Amino acid sequence: MASRFRSRAVALLSCSLAVAVCGACSDAVRLMQATESGGVVTYLFKEDRGGPMGSPYRREALKMIEQKCPAGYTIVRDGEVKGATLSSREGEEGDVTGRRWGIQFRCK
Secondary structure: OHHHHHHHHHHHHHHHHHHHHHHHHHHHEEEEEEEOOEEEEEEEEOHHHOHHHHOHHHHHHHHHHHHHOOOOEEEEEEEEOOOOOEOOOOOOOOOOOEEEEEEEEEEO
């Protein structure tokens, strides 16, 4: 009986952690514009951590595009999103802790 309770508690904790992690990621990767034929996905990157191509969020952004376009997609344009820097404290200007990269895509 105790092991069944412990298993449920572990499962509940795992689900809670997954929700917390996904919640944190939702701001890192965003579908900014969506149309029937494509859209724009943006994600956070830091220059000192591999830049936009080395960002761990790039993979998540591409997965989001793949979900939107299961038959395939073409990247129309990608580049830094201007005016999308983040400060060290919300609502204050200061040290930049991250920037955003955008990928415009079209579904096949």
